[in-house]
Amino acid sequence: MIHHSESLIFDLEEKARKLRVEALEMIHRRGQGHPGGSLSIAEIIAALFFHHLKIDPENPSWEERDRFILSKGHACATLYVALAYRGFFPVEELKTWGHLNSRLQGHPDRLKTPGIEMTSGFLGHGLAIGAGICLAARLKGFKYHTYVLLGDGECQAGILWEGAMTAGKYRLSNLTAILDYNDVQLDGPVHEIMPLEPLREKWRSFNFEVIEINGHNMREILDSLDMVLEIHDRPQVIIAHTTKGKGVSFMENDAFWHGRAPDDEQFVKAKAELLKEES
């Protein structure tokens, strides 16, 4: 396995911090959005967009690019920040989020935002769509890889398992699901609302290779992303154990912050906490 340098790890961790601060700033500015799930995916998005994905901002529709679908579309603030800093659209445009005529919709819109592969918002679609993309790649002889970032609450949706079944049937080894397992959904703890466990066994029984990591540990994320490329006979899921609201003490593990923007005072406090980690 490739050894990732300390400087790469450090750089990506800083990118993740930037994603958190700016995503929260977007949510605060707009007074709308989903801070909890946007904060929990920061390291995963940083690893993908600033290191792992084969994408070209100059040519967003490059046919052989890797595909990324944010199936948990409500966490789009983090993705928008990543896309802007990767050069898919001007960073300045992040301020237009939610305005009329903005290219940045409340949830991802493939027709409006450069770099968004697929419209998402209502949960459960990403994996089956990813399966279709992988089947098409196989027919066309392309080698690109498709990554689908799932929420944990989303795993309660039947259609997600329809997609999993299809991916398993066709042994779509170019498909990787990444599960943001923060154990909090809109109404409360996932393990209370509708438990997912035993989750590892569920995915295994659907013919997925299962890798479990700490979703805030950059080295583990990078290693797992390398590992999935070595699996050639089945789709994979990276179960990333995360903390909802990660990095902001009063948001962590609290369903209250699933879909609510911080007020001015709360934002100042949150930002200070996120930046303080630097020292």
Add this chain to the structure above:
Amino acid sequence: MEKASFRKAFGEALVEVGAANSNVVVLVADVSSSVMTDYFAEKFPERFFNIGIQEAGMVDVAVGFALSGMIPFINTFAGLFLRTVEQVRTCVSYANTNVKIVGGYAGLSDFKDGPTHHSIMDIAVFRSMPDIVIVGPADATEVKKILPLIAEHEGPCYLRISRADTPLVFDENHKVEIGKGVIIKEGSDVTLIGNGVMVYRCLEASKILEREGIGCRVINIHTIKPIDRELVKDSAEKTGCIVTVEEHSIIGGLGSAVAEVLCDVHPVPLERVGIKDKFAETGPDFETLLDAHGMAVDDIVRAVKLALERKERR
């Protein structure tokens, strides 16, 4: 009159479309021998995907194909596509993906299996979704003519295919264009606007009416959305009353689409023949079931007379 099978025509035409364009893929939810996508499966096994009984998942897998520049035709019974309404709304209509939805066993054509298997509100549901072209061919000839056009059209389509063998309305010289209605015969007293298998019944009704001296313009609207507004307006102006005839609920289907045009541009008396806000039942055969649930030729004749009375009272 010679009869031909809609679904067989569809199955054969799909093979031709697949031969002409290697980007065409076919997905089915475990009903390939029923909706006759098995012809395609035999000819192009590498482009055929049986997804099992997961209609919603099939829509999303097709969306993935469409995002990759392929042209997926997805198949199950029309009534089962109601299970996929959110998938179609979000991932096909809103995301504007080039997915071709083929609702087989449409209307009451699965007479033997009863109302669970009938599909009498599919058009109403999908018609409300932006940018989905909705097509219901009148006979097997039209199925063959229109399928290549649907494959060429860039954007989502919903195609309705009957299970029935029905009389051929058109011959090989029939010309089809998506969005353009077809005047089958001219008449000046009333316009009969039919869709799908009911076009043939419109022609039968027009013969009875003509014997009574009532001249009928008969139109086939194979494309329910976008509807041929010009032709509806022209018919309203020329004949002064309209009767729509559809194998579907009168709520939200062809009758509603015509009513909307008339309201906008030229209100005239309109009578709607179809299923009157109820479920049908299991029947001994297709034609008997149509007769029993408000879509008999006599029902069309009665509707024309009502429309004419209303026109005269104006």
